[in-house]
Amino acid sequence: MVSTPFQHDTATHCPYCAFQCGMRLSGPRESVVVDGDEAFPVNKGALCIKGWTSAAPLAHPERLLNPLVRNAAGDLVPATWDEALARVAEAFKSIRTDYGADAVGIFGGGSLTNEKSYLLGKFARVALGTANIDYNGRFCMSSAAAAGIRALGIDRGMPFPLEDIASAEVVLLAGSNVAETMPPIMQYFEAQRANGGVLVVSDPRRTATAAAADLHLRLTPGTDAVLANGLLHLLIRDDLIDHDYIQERTEGFERVRQIAATYWPERVERITGIPEAELLQTARLLGRANTAMILTGRGAEQQAQGVTNVLSFINLALALGKVGRPNSGFGCLTGQGNGQGGREHGQKADQLPGYRLIADPAARQHVAAVWDFPEEELPGPGKSAYELLDSLGPEGGIRSLLVLGSNVVVSAPHGNNIRERLESLDFLVVSDFFLSETALLADVVLPSAQWAEEEGTITNLEGRVIRRRRAFAPPEGVLTDLELLEQLAARLGRERWFTYASPEAVFDELRAASAGGAADYSGITYEKIEAGQGVFWPCPSVDHPGTPRLFAESFPTPSGRARFHPVLHRSPAEEPDEDFPLYLTTGRVLAQYQSGTQTRRIGELEDMASEPLAEINPTTAERYGLADGDMLTLETRRGAARVRALVTENIRPDTVFAPFHWPNEQSANLLTNPALDPTSRMPEFKVCAVRIVKD
């Protein structure tokens, strides 16, 4: 690939969350000036502190500028690319020979561009022949994705542009703290409220988002589906459902209506802890509004019943007759930068590009033809993210792992187990631009280019495909992930399938591979993206303008109708008891991102959030004799974490909140429960039982 020259004033997008703020970069790499891009219609110039400081890692002193290889003494020492890649190729080959192709696994990330996600999926199937590829997006969007496909026939997080929020009379935000996780989105909720709209937030915590809402439903952790079913009960009772819409555009309501009969308000109040009056108020707000939206976040989704939780909210939106109507509908707010695109093009264990299923013969034939690769040699579905990680080592059978753009030691649940599994590998290779906690365990570490050093596309939370542009060539000795995969494929004897002139050439192949699939990118070109501030998929031909709004006429299901799904809530996999008497819920804070590999290295962000603060209600703090700022240990059946107390009324007395951005003894994921959703395989990050041990 040819590297593009240094460019001044590059219009690109923030490397962090799915909001993908437009930003302009200028100046040299060592002192980049970041500016919000006022021309980009999503953030309209706004940035949060993470965006303003996003260029700091580019010239950070700890940045990896050459490969590292573990020597005989067990130390990671600098090596040439030739040495490092030879070692990786040898290890993969010998493990494949000894244990079969599935013994090599790949773990990707939701921050990778579409081109990288796509090529990583192809690399797994064609270069390695392994079924075992999955990614950290499984921990992020899988529940919403599975629910969207089942109920609406398609998984595009938001099936409408963000601007529609401003015109919604009522918005119910279920389990999402966007004021911290994607702050610039708040301008849309501010606009909505300035237009006289009402914002309702359900969350066990009084988050910054909940505090900005007109009504905060402070639910008990793990009771989201009870809330949704309870609201549906009230809507049915007060005849605020849309009978014509249900009749004409949906199927399966009857059973859902019957189940709603068992969620009467007194019962729902008792389980959720939300006063009846607030339930009724919410139901009436939603039911009487001409335009209403229901949006879910990780709070409802990161549970062992994440899929049914989301389905219960979709049921609500369908019963209200709002899905596919102007300034209305159901959406989920994607988390990671390319959380949307990253789940569409073959990085998932069960998928091929274009949101095709790898088990579907027609899908296999189509993709095999595009790849010019024998269909029968494509592997079948592999293990999902947590199961893949849990299978590492001699017992599970995955003996070698390539990790790209993920720091699983910090971000996966049940961290002690993950570390043990990684340590039991024959061979671990990690591509990253810092020596992350996962990279520290690797046999080979490969330095990768950063976001401002690569070309590609990202699909934001609206389904808008946008361009990531290169401001600087990568430093000497650093490859882009695309270059890495090409070179590694060549060493595995698969050069023929991995030779591209540019990232755009990878994208063009992705377009062909996605053609006819649910996420059809075939009509999207770099040129069109640049001309129009992004293109919304599906876009099935070059003269197609893209699809900002879905479902206006019909749903992409076999019958063309949306499907209701009966949902009976279950208790969380682990509930408080005598030994572990409190709920633990985890999440993010504004000044850090994910596992913190980048953000914990940025001074300004560290000044704002330098350590995990566990939110504890004053009543609970008093019982344990804790004062604000005291150190304490949180313990679950899986591990212990050291945190500082933040005593606040913002958390329920029965619940402790801990952010998960920190490693080692501060890691909240040492505590979390890897109980998985039966459909999406999403771990239960958002609820488990914990106890406080005072120092």
Added chain:
Amino acid sequence: MLKKERLVVIGNGMAGARFVEELVARGGAEMYDIVMFGEEPHGNYNRILLSSVLAGCHKPEDTLINELSWYEEQGIKLYSGVKAGWIDRMGASVYAAGGISESYDKLVIATGSTPFLPPIGNMYDEDGFMRDGVFSFRTLEDCQAMIDHAASARRVVVVGGGLLGLEAARGLLERGLEVHIAHLGDYLMNSQLDAPAGAMLKQTLEGLGLNIHLDKLAESITPPFAGAPVGGLKFKDGEELECDMIVVAAGVRPNIDLAKQSGLHVQHGIVVQDDLSCRNDRNVYAIGECAQHRGKLFGLVAPLWEQARILAEQLSGENPEASFRGVRVSTKLKVLGVDLAVMGDKDLQTDEDEQVHYSEPARGVYKKLIIRNGRLAGAILLGDGLTTPGVLQAFDRSELLPDNRASLLFPGTGGAAQIDVADLPETAQVCNCNGVTKGRIIQACQDGNGTLEAVCKATRAGTGCGACKPQVKAIVTFEANQAASQAATVISVIGGKKVAFPAIADEAPARTPENVAVGRS
């Protein structure tokens, strides 16, 4: 493949049908051939919602949980509208009229209960049927009959001032009747409330338009006046209430005759062990209102469903050791316009028990906690619905209560009050997105940035979500005022709150609540 066992369930109500649903959800249809007897002629409906149906809030069809088609889809043989007549335990079979006989390997009795009808003279007609215009309140049919009759009735007397009676009364009030409640006790809901709470509830209900008569023992129904089926109700004390409709809601009695006849061990209810099987027959189980567990009968839905779940876990093999240890019982009065939750003990039971109460008759608020060993043993909460969920959950989970009991009765909202930027310390973070403190904003102002835009650009405050812009603006304005005047500080009251600010020269912008007292997000 193993031969399926035969499971017969007598009862298709709140307990029986729920049990079968829970069992089927655990793969029970693959393990058992399931046969059900349901006396009522339809699928299963949510009896809890009948007061809401009576009040006209719920359509009867919206109370259906399982239609007849559901049973078919699950492969369940349901005898709908058929009352099981005889259990032959030696032959392990259940018989019913019409030559029906079904053998079983396991039998679950969930026959529920029937209304208790006190001896009131003239209640039955010559053929022994309940007189026209007189109703009990148990089934959907009862409910429909009441609705039909109420359409042309004028004045009703509800016999019984317990939960069900009050709910029936409220429903009929919604239908435009003049409603009288005749209660035997000296205050309402005397089995759940204490006297002061009962008195306050009476006041609240009277406020809604109900007429309440205490210490009333119904003696006989008086003969009809012109054309009406009943003429009135006469009480033991001689008083008489003229009416054209009577609803008897004087409690329920468990249906235990069938079990008794078959020789199962029965006291007040069918005696079951912790695994819910009968004392003298391990293949027969009883759940719901007809079952007696550790000397207790249960009439509320939560314990019934708990029993249903536990038995399903057991019989599906999911958890063969699942057992019922009793539950903590709580309930809410489902009466529009009244917030009343009661749970556990209503009064002190031991010398060590602690009582916390709060009473505010003018607003109809009464809250009382009974605390034992630091945990909630009971509570009455009237007139303050927002307090209910927290107390209820503390009770359900038997949580250790906070030392400061008041925090349970008066939970904080957790919300930040309106904050005056003038009161904020300089270290306070104003812009959360960009971590900008008040001090930095003031510094930017003093550095010569005079407008909101300039300050935002200099500090990045307000460049994220933008929610803090009003506060930034207030600080900028405040700083401008500071600079504009060196005059003495005056005190004024803005938004009900005393704030200090400098005297302003005439041309300076006026301070308004909008630019000073802004909420902190």
